[in-house]
Amino acid sequence: MLLLDISILLACHAIQHTTWATAFRQADLFFPLVEGAHILSLSVSVGLILMLDFRLLGLGFQSEPVWRIMDQIMPWAIPGFTMMFLTGILLFLAQAESVYTNSYFRVKMLMLLLLGVNAVVFQFKYYPSLAEWDKVEAVPTGARVVAVVSLAFWMVVIACGRLMAYEL
């Protein structure tokens, strides 16, 4: 485990000190543009998932069946998350070593992993029977738990993203 940690750290150190990563960091517009795009992508990725969570919890769009909300947001959420990951990877590469050793970054990655598991649970356990519980009162408790976890963990991800900048 320690060996793995040191190997990753060394790799991150090497990435951060490549000529192109240095050029990224030193370009005046790199951070405002890429970080701006990363943050504003929230509105076409995480934000859309939050709307689905609100629907599952009966906090909005009650008149619309859950499948329709999913159907309508996914064509935008997928490119939105792609944009999010691409800009995130760029930001990581530009300062790989500082980011890798950042404790908020680690919490953020752990949360993203758990959110992935949460999404997989929804997809396999609840999505197949979606048509049976389209009405607000019928949303199974488990699906509501998935929504609460999603809301809470995404908030932690956003907060960690913001907090890590203060430790870089």
Next chain:
Amino acid sequence: MRNSKHAIPIIQSFHLFGITLLLTSVVILNFRMLGIGLRQIPLEVLAKHVWRWATAGLLLAVTSGFFVFLPDPARYAANKSFVTKMSILAVAVLFQYTIYRKVVGAESSVFEPHRRILVPLVSLTLWFSVGWAGRAIAFLG
């Protein structure tokens, strides 16, 4: 607050929660008006639900933003990006709660198609400009 290590970063996180709610609502409504997304959900239904989240997001962003500004007003007032952000924000809020609200609330037949295109484009441009200018505060001064 200036001297606390955690106060500003935590308030900044709430600022981002507000921005996420607000911008997502703006994106959803405008994409629907432009006819490029969420077409199966009637505009009235979207407007009714999303408007509440937009207002809640705006209130959260403005309140938290005020507390970020408060400990350091002179520095922010001297920052060109900040002044730009506040100016566009004023226009965006005014636009959103007057012209925009009227167009969203109207029956689709009442307004000519070009207003259905122009109004959402103006709204998207204004709100995303506020966001970009906000990001520039820290980097461009």
